[in-house]
Amino acid sequence: MSLLKLEEIAMWFGGVAALKNFNLEVAPGEIVGLIGPNGAGKTTVFNVITGVYKPTRGRVFFMDREITGLRPDLIAKAGIARTFQNIRLFKGLSVLENVLIAHHLHLKANYLEAILKLPGYRKEERRMREQSLALLERVGLANLRDEPASSLPYGLQRRLEIARALATNPKLLLLDEPAAGMNPKEADDLTEFIAQIREEFALSILLIEHHMNVVLNISERIYVLDYGMMIASGRPEEIQNNQRVIEAYLGVNEDVED
Amino acid sequence: MVTQKKRNRILTVIAILFLVAFIGFAENNLDLYIVRILNVCAIYAILGMSMNLINGFTGLFSLGHAGFMAVGAYTTALLTIPPAVKKQIFYLAPLIEPLDRINLPFPLALLVGGILAALVGALIAAPTLRLKGDYLAIATLGFAEIIRVVFTNTQTITNGALGLKGIPALTNLWWSFGTAAFTLLVLLSLINSSYGRALKAIREDEIAAESMGINLAKHKTLSFVIGAFFAGIGGGLLGNLLGTIDPKMFSFTFTFNILLIIVLGGMGSLTGSIISAFIVTIANEYLRFLDERINLGFFVIEGKVGMRSVVFSALLMFVVLFYRHGLMGSKEFSWDRFLAGTGQLYQRTLGRLIRRPRKGGYAG
Amino acid sequence: MAFDLFLQHLSNGISLGSLYALIAIGYTMVYGILRLINFAHGDIFMMATYFAFFGIVTFQIPWFITFPLVLVLTAALGMGVEAVAYRPLREAPKISILISAIGASFFLENLTIVLFGGVPKPFPAPKLFTDVVQIGTVSIQKLTFYIPVVTLLSLLGLVYLINKTKVGMAMRAVSMDQEAARVMGINIDHTIAFTFGLGSLLAAVGGIMWGMKFPQIQPLMGVIPGLKCFIAAVIGGIGNIGGAVIGGFILGIGEIMLVAFLPNLTGYRDAFAFVLLILILLYKPTGILGEKTAEKV
Numbered sequence: 025m026s027l028l029k030l031e032e033i034a035m036w037f038g039g040v041a042a043l044k045n046f047n048l049e050v051a052p053g054e055i056v057g058l059i060g061p062n063g064a065g066k067t068t069v070f071n072v073i074t075g076v077y078k079p080t081r082g083r084v085f086f087m088d089r090e091i092t093g094l095r096p097d098l099i100a101k102a103g104i105a106r107t108f109q110n111i112r113l114f115k116g117l118s119v120l121e122n123v124l125i126a127h128h129l130h131l132k133a134n135y136l137e138a139i140l141k142l143p144g145y146r147k148e149e150r151r152m153r154e155q156s157l158a159l160l161e162r163v164g165l166a167n168l169r170d171e172p173a174s175s176l177p178y179g180l181q182r183r184l185e186i187a188r189a190l191a192t193n194p195k196l197l198l199l200d201e202p203a204a205g206m207n208p209k210e211a212d213d214l215t216e217f218i219a220q221i222r223e224e225f226a227l228s229i230l231l232i233e234h235h236m237n238v239v240l241n242i243s244e245r246i247y248v249l250d251y252g253m254m255i256a257s258g259r260p261e262e263i264q265n266n267q268r269v270i271e272a273y274l275g276v277n278e279d280v281e282d
Numbered sequence: 283m284v285t286q287k288k289r290n291r292i293l294t295v296i297a298i299l300f301l302v303a304f305i306g307f308a309e310n311n312l313d314l315y316i317v318r319i320l321n322v323c324a325i326y327a328i329l330g331m332s333m334n335l336i337n338g339f340t341g342l343f344s345l346g347h348a349g350f351m352a353v354g355a356y357t358t359a360l361l362t363i364p365p366a367v368k369k370q371i372f373y374l375a376p377l378i379e380p381l382d383r384i385n386l387p388f389p390l391a392l393l394v395g396g397i398l399a400a401l402v403g404a405l406i407a408a409p410t411l412r413l414k415g416d417y418l419a420i421a422t423l424g425f426a427e428i429i430r431v432v433f434t435n436t437q438t439i440t441n442g443a444l445g446l447k448g449i450p451a452l453t454n455l456w457w458s459f460g461t462a463a464f465t466l467l468v469l470l471s472l473i474n475s476s477y478g479r480a481l482k483a484i485r486e487d488e489i490a491a492e493s494m495g496i497n498l499a500k501h502k503t504l505s506f507v508i509g510a511f512f513a514g515i516g517g518g519l520l521g522n523l524l525g526t527i528d529p530k531m532f533s534f535t536f537t538f539n540i541l542l543i544i545v546l547g548g549m550g551s552l553t554g555s556i557i558s559a560f561i562v563t564i565a566n567e568y569l570r571f572l573d574e575r576i577n578l579g580f581f582v583i584e585g586k587v588g589m590r591s592v593v594f595s596a597l598l599m600f601v602v603l604f605y606r607h608g609l610m611g612s613k614e615f616s617w618d619r620f621l622a623g624t625g626q627l628y629q630r631t632l633g634r635l636i637r638r639p640r641k642g643g644y645a646g
Numbered sequence: 647m648a649f650d651l652f653l654q655h656l657s658n659g660i661s662l663g664s665l666y667a668l669i670a671i672g673y674t675m676v677y678g679i680l681r682l683i684n685f686a687h688g689d690i691f692m693m694a695t696y697f698a699f700f701g702i703v704t705f706q707i708p709w710f711i712t713f714p715l716v717l718v719l720t721a722a723l724g725m726g727v728e729a730v731a732y733r734p735l736r737e738a739p740k741i742s743i744l745i746s747a748i749g750a751s752f753f754l755e756n757l758t759i760v761l762f763g764g765v766p767k768p769f770p771a772p773k774l775f776t777d778v779v780q781i782g783t784v785s786i787q788k789l790t791f792y793i794p795v796v797t798l799l800s801l802l803g804l805v806y807l808i809n810k811t812k813v814g815m816a817m818r819a820v821s822m823d824q825e826a827a828r829v830m831g832i833n834i835d836h837t838i839a840f841t842f843g844l845g846s847l848l849a850a851v852g853g854i855m856w857g858m859k860f861p862q863i864q865p866l867m868g869v870i871p872g873l874k875c876f877i878a879a880v881i882g883g884i885g886n887i888g889g890a891v892i893g894g895f896i897l898g899i900g901e902i903m904l905v906a907f908l909p910n911l912t913g914y915r916d917a918f919a920f921v922l923l924i925l926i927l928l929y930k931p932t933g934i935l936g937e938k939t940a941e942k943v
Binding site: 337341343409410413415416417419420421423424425427428431432434435534535538541545549589591592594595596598599602603606 | 677681682683731734735738739740741742744745746748749750752753755756757759760869873876877880913914916917919920921923924927928931
């Protein structure tokens, strides 16, 4: 049984094919990597999964239910959360508010109950706060809870984005280049962190990354994209020695650490 | 020892008591002219807060607010004008049934006006809310204009270009300030709730908000409808203050004046809108001398022609260019900041004068 | 209806459409290059008519000198508005610049009221243009025929400028990708200023002809036409000059035909444009000739 399944996905923008005949599967509890040169279409895959784009062809299944082209908020409610390549935090809002907002989708009270501050709503609000603070503790941001998100240094912003995604209580987490801009030590910490949250939050994770160390160390399987097509898939060891993969990457990537 | 929170609460209660006493006094003793200005201030505060909800908190650039005000104003007016008067003013074409006979108590009429405005808001929301930025602005402006044109042409319901006269003067300081307080409470409660956070998230980054499970259409509509509701009530209060309304009043100029207020006050601050509404309305009156023309009454809302508007639009440009965040930015009034600010002000001005200079010349 | 009556309506529609087209071009060019609705554009159109009035009536300068002068002055005004109200806000959030645009518009309107008074003034139209010709039972002003001709000539000039000159190429480049254009050495500020000047000049051409056709000018005369012309630009595909022309004609002819065939709805003629706008935004928001641009996520 696969948790997430992409079937023959094609994504055309005008005359340009961003994705062609793309297939992918993520099993429950797995960490799967998605790599490829810049512009290969990796983020497009995320956008297709989360409903930001409706694929030109093909279907997306999540927990055996078709979710192709559903609205992003419905997909989030179904249990898929993501971070963004260019960090899309709610900049003007505080660290805590960023995480609190991600709890909103589970709110049962309606807006009237919220305005009237009825006990049912108050209870839910308290629970959301407790959970948010716990999450912030877990990622080490609790002491910055009232700071505006934009004031955080880059690395902490990335952590906040992950915390926010976790707050939606997902079953599948899509991480878009979480290690971007990190030095080797930070990247190692992140690898450790991803492994931990997989356990703690019972997640499956699909990970786009350029940091080869991170991807190779943590993924159970890897898909390789080039020009919108999958050129290889398999276990990290297989991918590392795959000729086509090496060719696709030739001349790219100063941040490959050996 | 009194905690900060307790002190703030006490201060708020004292302020409210003072305000109530003031209103009681004003209603009975103050010059009618001043009372009228105060009423207008409060109404503008309501209109400002309601527009701020949509534009400032949710980030939707809606320029159609005058349309909601018009719906509310006309509804409340039609429901409160006595049938005999209605017969008189609808002399070109009679008012349709059953409107010609209906007469409702003021609070109910206001409520109906607000609800109707909210309904119009819901109708407009559906097609327009998927538009972005400029398109949304023009579309909402278009809808407001359509409403105005329709009101100008439906002789048998709105009396067309003639407008409605003889609207009973039911608005007094209790109503206007009371409604303003009510609006503030409701909107504050909304903003501080999870729904309020969702609206702010939409303002900050729509795509991220949607990816975090927020239904954009539903929440934008919510903001729109609630904003329209209070705009309608504000319009109703206005109609019953001025005594006459006509479609020309609810032009884009009106929306622009409210926009000016919320930009000056800070687009993300409800209390900012209140403060700014008072400042702008009073300044508008004070600057009346700049106008070359003689005006009957002091309809702050009618397309004010003359120097005053030149000054005001220049002011708006100035604020937008240099003080984009307005008076309060996105913060609400807080006793802590107010007291701290006043304390500092005192230190820097009177404090220096009162403190005795030490020997050696320089005051600590 | 009688054919010659229909002809009269049609020629009016084409005239009106031409005028709308001229003004709409200004909106679409500015939007294409800055993604900004120049709310003040309608008022710049209005100022052109007042410049003409000032020149001919107050200073008694003959029209064939005044008119070109008006074009230059209006172009300068447009560039001035850009420099004061828009340029400082280039990096600001969109809403600030929109508010500034509205503020500029109101400022111009009220300034005109203060300087010239709010009472409408008659536009000094030279007899050469207002003479009428008889066709069948109806008389049509010569102007009604001149307008589309002048518009066509202006458009040809514009097309030539956009496609065959360096500055036109710069305009196209900046509207496609500002950063890339800057990197290629194009002076963004000058190009933008030029765009505003050009759009304002065309609005002035339209304004002068409008003044002659509807010979009353008043400070708020630019508001409704301004809004309608922006709508025309949206209908045709915002950012697309051909689209602005098409949109202008659709609106102009449509409006006249509405009044001609459904005289009961005359009061709603202004709402016609807004209804069209809503429809277009609902069903084809990119307009008739527009292209979709996807946002990068």
